[in-house]
Amino acid sequence: MDILLALKTYVVSVVLAFLAFLLLWKIRGKPSSFERLPPGPATYPLLGNLFQFNIKEAYKYYLELSKKYGSVVTIWLANSPVVIISGYQALKDTMIGLGEEFSGRAIYPLLMKSTLGYGVLSTSGHRWKEMRRYTLMTLKDFGMGRRSIEERVREEAENLVEMFKKFEGSAFSPAEMLMNAVSNVICNIVFGHRFEFEDPQFKSLLRTVNAYFSILSSPLGQIYNIFPRLVSLFPGKHHQLFKDLEEAREYCKREAQARMNILDSSCPQDFIEAFVLKIKEEKDKPNTEYNLDNLISVVWNMFSAGTETTSSTLRHALLLMMKHPDVQERVQKEIDEIVGQDHWPSIENRQNLPYTDAVIHEIQRHMDLSPIAVPHKMMCDTEYNGYVIPKGVTVFPLLSSVLIDPKLWKNPNCFYPENFLDANGRFQKNDAFVVFGMGKRACLGEALARKELFIFFTSLLQHFTFRATVPPEELDTTPTNCSFGRMPRTYDCYAIPRK
Template sequence: MDISSTSLLVGLVVVLLLFVRWRRKTYRLPPGPPALPLLGNILTMDNRAPFKTFLKWSETYGPVMTAYLGTQRVVVLVGYDTVKEALVDNADDFVGRAPVPFVLRALKGYGLTISNGERWRQLRRFTLTTLRDFGMGRKRMEGWIQEESRYLLDAFRETKSHPFDPTAYLSRTVSNVICALVFGQRFSYEDNNFLRLLQIFSGVLRFGSSSWGQLYNIFPRLVELIPGKHHQIMDELEEIKTFSMGKIQKHKETLDPANPRDFIDCFLIRLKQEKDIPNTEFHYDNMTATVLNLFLAGTETTSTTIRYALMLLIKHPEIQEHMQKEIDAVIGQDRSPMMDDRKSLPFTDAVIHEVQRFVDLVPLNVPHYAIRDIAFRGYMIPKDTVILPMLHSVLRDKDHWDSPWTFNPKHFLDTNGNFKKNPAFLPFSAGKRSCVGESLARMELFMFIVTLLQHFTFSCPGGPDNMDTTPEISGFANLPRKYHLIATPR
């Protein structure tokens, strides 16, 4: 490279750096680490666990800071007070959802998860109302979970106390609950098509949490041009969309508007009612995408949390034994648990809450977005900025948890052993974008875990010391390592 070319390159770099500094000054951006042109801060980040890097940077730059993922500006919110002030106290400002490239390509902007504006408002209102009408958080749903629990118990008994990987068992069980809500049916545990879909779900979550998945979201156009796992994942997502569209078509052919059977029926009825409204959000693209949202989110997040729970109970057998004694005293081993039992099982309830806190399933939160300029804590967050209200920093906030880095059920117990709430318990996020399936997930976690402990004691080959509870992947989600457990009938 000759001297003139070198000088031109250096000049270009200087101009870009000055531009970044000018933008920061013009908009009163929150402080943050120096960023390289085009690459941003990615070379100095832990790509296996980016939330750790953000947490470390916050020690220098404070609880509201700016970073760059490639050319994308990101404002990171750290700590319970900061996250609550944004998502709850200033909910309308922080209601936007970021156009995550991977999800955007898969769903074309349709559905509930990453939509904004009127589309999001209408779909969220409709989804919450419909799921509640079909039992989410109510007695009807309790019966479905109890029924599915019996299938799970039978499957565990068939292992005859031999070591096995619980992943597929738990995915099938949890997914069948959301299938009852969305499709109006459960699937056999031996249904190969069902098992194939669950395998795809697991792969999607792993890809989204991997370094390659994060790279896709930072440089989507570049990554699209090269071979990689992302092409396979997109093809597999088309399989799920085809499956969902097939279910929608069968519902359409058998629809009785006077007797809706499930979420799909209700959406079809609304679609027909608004067919003459030009800008309606109730059309097939939004229906297919929302069904996919519910199907995926309603399967992987809860089943992964239960898998973590069993891992932690094996790691801490004294806690498992304490739970079993409490469950035996209150419920016994002959009847199914009900949600009304929870208030009589304070230790068990505390453990389940602590599992969610300690697991820290979605450490960065699902990204928010500035759909307009936002004034926050003396700074200006410009329109089109990605916002990460870090749930990890809330669930590990040392001002709200006595021992944030250890698994400790006492975080949710008072001195008399009664259950106590903690405002920093936000595994489902907070504000207007909190998880629509929160009440369903809470029911499933409580009822499935209690049912399993009624009937089995869990251990693993090699004993508790052989159980590694550190995540295998910590990108979008903290995903547990594969392990084998032994379910010994009680």
């Protein structure tokens, strides 16, 4: 009886405390700094709008809100406001017109766990500007705008073609091989060499990338980002991920330290060597950003983001070619006429392959890999469209709202390469092609990704015709939704060698 009485007393106390909290919430409301936030749906104490949408399809909920409330909307995730920006003009006004004000990076616990607040992706202010500037400059010096990077991509494309040939017409899944090839491009740039696919260290790095994005895209990852301390108390895959991330960081650290005493300052061979040189140059500056922590995190940013996004896009590309054999045939015809079978495709060929270029762009638009850009953070109180968005508030740039806008695209919900062709069949740009983001925080690796997609895609279609294991009409090419983006469906295929 004493136990029952104590239990009832505890339950009553909890209920009374919760009711008191609701009353306090009602009386005090939200802080005065939030009074001029954009409109949005009604919220619940503690939870905000969390249970009003499917966390794996959050962008669809945001699209519906934009239809109801306009191009700037406020939702609440737990007790934190988030402003959603949608539509081409609003994104242009904020990400470009007010680029400095909107240039911060929202602090997401999983992101912070992988970078410790260093690098490019998870930083803001001076550190972010310095790391981004240096990384872009160094990648360009290593050939991001020249032939040397292209040769490294082509080397991986040639290896990939040889791997596909080994299946001799048998069905196989291309996912792992595509990921390995794309990742090796990054490894070549960062570490100065490629890995054999079976190399234990290479496999360990890729397992960590896979685990990172798997948890990031799961409900567990989303709950961790909102309640990190609470989730850390419970067992789960996130604990193993944190150990794997630390091992990946240690590997990068060992690579950097190994170069410290053998470095040829006149000719750095890879990104790590170039960064180590900069560390040595600035070792006596008290507030320098050139240190091992920033180096390790920049390397992880490049390796993880560059591997997952490009390899997933290539997987979706092959799926769409199987779904649309007429498009595949037309691309192959154009490649045969301009490149032929005796030479590997090069970036120089792109301007003479307008249909192929249009198909690659439409693959990216159709896939809509990142419906919501990596969240931004306000750097200062900012007025926009009659509202005030306070400093520190998280902002979601809703890229999907542009990529499926019927005012900007023909047949926006279908795969339609003509979106990038003029009346004469020439390739035409479209400013609404925002798959790499907009403004100051647009994708750091855009130039490299464009090279990789073009060379890998054209090389594969030059050598193979891809067929599905089911009739084309039975293929589902709709990407699967996860909390951070849209991923290609898994499939097996036939890579039939072309004569």
